[in-house]
Amino acid sequence: MNQALRIVVVAPDLAVADPEDEHALQQAERARALHIGLLENNFNLVATLPADVFLSERIAQLQPDLIIVDAESDARDALEHVVLATRDARRPIVLFTNDEDRALVKDAVAAGVSAYIVAGLSTQRIRPILDVALARFQHEQALRAELADARTALRERKTIDRAKGLLMQRQGLSEQAAYEKLRKSAMDKGLKLGDVAQRMLDAMELLG
Incomplete structure (x- = not known):
């Protein structure tokens, strides 16, 4: 994988207003682990964006090579925004989540998610996960072109x-x-x- 790979992370606001909010603290810790893993593997983290109505425009401006969705609990909503934002210019999408809803897994695969990782966000696993996601995306694009x-x-x-x-x-x-x-x-x-x-x-x- 090209070490200059341009990556955009789609994640919720990480500001922890209440230091006693365990869920918010866990989300912030997940985000830190992700960012550290990307930096340690020399990936180019272009931006961290919220999953909102402006996502399509921001992705079009940034032109990332790969999109990571870090969604602790609102995975379905975040994924819908990302899929809409990439429908005209497909890109590999990697979803990290703790949401074990099997219906969401099927929807994510149907929507073109290249890797769906449940409770697996650790700095050591980030590179192999992104390697596989990119390879799978390229293979699927080749099949689409052949078809x-x-x-x-x-x-x-x-x-x-x-x-x-x-x-x-x-x-x-x-x-x-x-x-x-x-x-x-x-x-x-x-x-x-x-x-x-x-x-x-x-x-x-x-x-x-």
């Missing part, structure tokens, strides 16, 4: 077949002759075969 390419190829194949069919019907060509005509037109115009086929379909539709 998108396959869908594009299928659409293009269908477009070419339709164009061939029209040429065969209107010009009395064989399937091979129709294909060769499309291919020659694509070569002459310096275009992809699918683009030429689509243009031909558009023109024939206009002419009726």
Whole structure:
């Protein structure tokens, strides 16, 4: 993993107003452990942000490589904000929480969380957790790209077949002759075969 990885942490306000508030003290201690772990592993902690309506804008400005959600109890709300903030530019998301709600685990995985860690925030575990999260995210992105390419190829194949069919019907060509005509037109115009086929379909539709 690149040591210059830019990281944004999404976490609640860590100010402890009441020194007797054990829950708030535990949250503050978790946040300190996280920050120490990131610094010890030479990660670039860009900012710590609250999960609010301005999160999308702030993430867009900061352009982090990875987002860590540190949510002791409000994990679902925090996660919803982060998912909305990254829907147009996907990034690996790591969620640290003590929330053991199984429904939340399913929702988090479906939303694209790369690592869901329950009660596992320790400085020693941070690097391997982020390494695995980043590797998983990159693998999923590669699969998404492959699926998108396959869908594009299928659409293009269908477009070419339709164009061939029209040429065969209107010009009395064989399937091979129709294909060769499309291919020659694509070569002459310096275009992809699918683009030429689509243009031909558009023109024939206009002419009726």
